[in-house]
Amino acid sequence: MDIDPRRLRVLHEVARRGGVMRAAQALHLTPSAVSQQLAQLEREVGLALIDRSQRSVSLTPAGRVLAGYAERVEEELAEAKRELTRFTERLAGPVTIAAFPTVIKHMLVPAMRDLAVRHPRIVPAIHEVYGAPALQELRLGTVDVLITEQDMSLPALSQPSLTCRTLYIDEYRIVVPPGWEDSHRTVADLADVPWVASEPSHACGQALERLAARHGFEPRRVHVTTEFGPALALVAAGHGVAIVPTLALLDVPEGEVRVSRIRDVGARRLDVVTRVSRTRSGEPDPVQAVVIQAIEEATRSIDATLVGHLRTADALEEPGQPVA
Numbered sequence: 001m002d003i004d005p006r007r008l009r010v011l012h013e014v015a016r017r018g019g020v021m022r023a024a025q026a027l028h029l030t031p032s033a034v035s036q037q038l039a040q041l042e043r044e045v046g047l048a049l050i051d052r053s054q055r056s057v058s059l060t061p062a063g064r065v066l067a068g069y070a071e072r073v074e075e076e077l078a079e080a081k082r083e084l085t086r087f088t089e090r091l092a093g094p095v096t097i098a099a100f101p102t103v104i105k106h107m108l109v110p111a112m113r114d115l116a117v118r119h120p121r122i123v124p125a126i127h128e129v130y131g132a133p134a135l136q137e138l139r140l141g142t143v144d145v146l147i148t149e150q151d152m153s154l155p156a157l158s159q160p161s162l163t164c165r166t167l168y169i170d171e172y173r174i175v176v177p178p179g180w181e182d183s184h185r186t187v188a189d190l191a192d193v194p195w196v197a198s199e200p201s202h203a204c205g206q207a208l209e210r211l212a213a214r215h216g217f218e219p220r221r222v223h224v225t226t227e228f229g230p231a232l233a234l235v236a237a238g239h240g241v242a243i244v245p246t247l248a249l250l251d252v253p254e255g256e257v258r259v260s261r262i263r264d265v266g267a268r269r270l271d272v273v274t275r276v277s278r279t280r281s282g283e284p285d286p287v288q289a290v291v292i293q294a295i296e297e298a299t300r301s302i303d304a305t306l307v308g309h310l311r312t313a314d315a316l317e318e319p320g321q322p323v324a
Contacts, residue, residue: 092121
């Protein structure tokens, strides 16, 4: 009995993703191609691996057993790749990184530039995905490195199968339209103004909830956005105020919005998340480690830029005024 390991990988994806369609998406194949690979694998082993008697595809007992071995094969191949890396002078291989727009622009793009010079055989691929879907892709192995955001008031991500390390603490600031009267100097002054709010599941949405609860008001969420670009554009046009992280302010031309000197708004935590190594050595993937180091170096390099940007913004406000 000869079993093609490439078809084992197809069975593995069908098992852990729960269907042919999702497996096809993960493998960048058509559903028809996945079905053909499964049928060929069944001919190779002489057993039915897929239960086709129901509308949804499920594995037979034999299919579940073989899928378990397929998972071990995947782990062994990953271990072999790590071991072989030790014999090469230069690190190489693909690394898929999931993140969101501000991190992609200000951290990942500079990191990729550095990697291209230092480690040209490492091939990073960026996927714009975040939140629960990104964590799911990380657990499934479609993503290797994940950058997450979370309001600092919430506990850090803690799961036995994942490792999490802080990348950056990104302070929130309140931005107001440049043409508004200079009378919004405390949080209480903002109780009745229109807000450009984030989704409640996003860090900035959680920050607004926390700020409003602390100061005893219900914000008027006139506009709700998921990205900082549209939120800042609405503020610049005079349609409301918003909470944004300092990283988002790097994309705003000077004077387009006014950064309030109100502080103690909180911060979001940006974390680097990877899967816990399941290899015999227990060591992290060396290629992923180099990629994470490049991201951390790119993050440190933007600190001075952020400080200068905020110093300019704060200078637009009158000194000596209340800020909380």
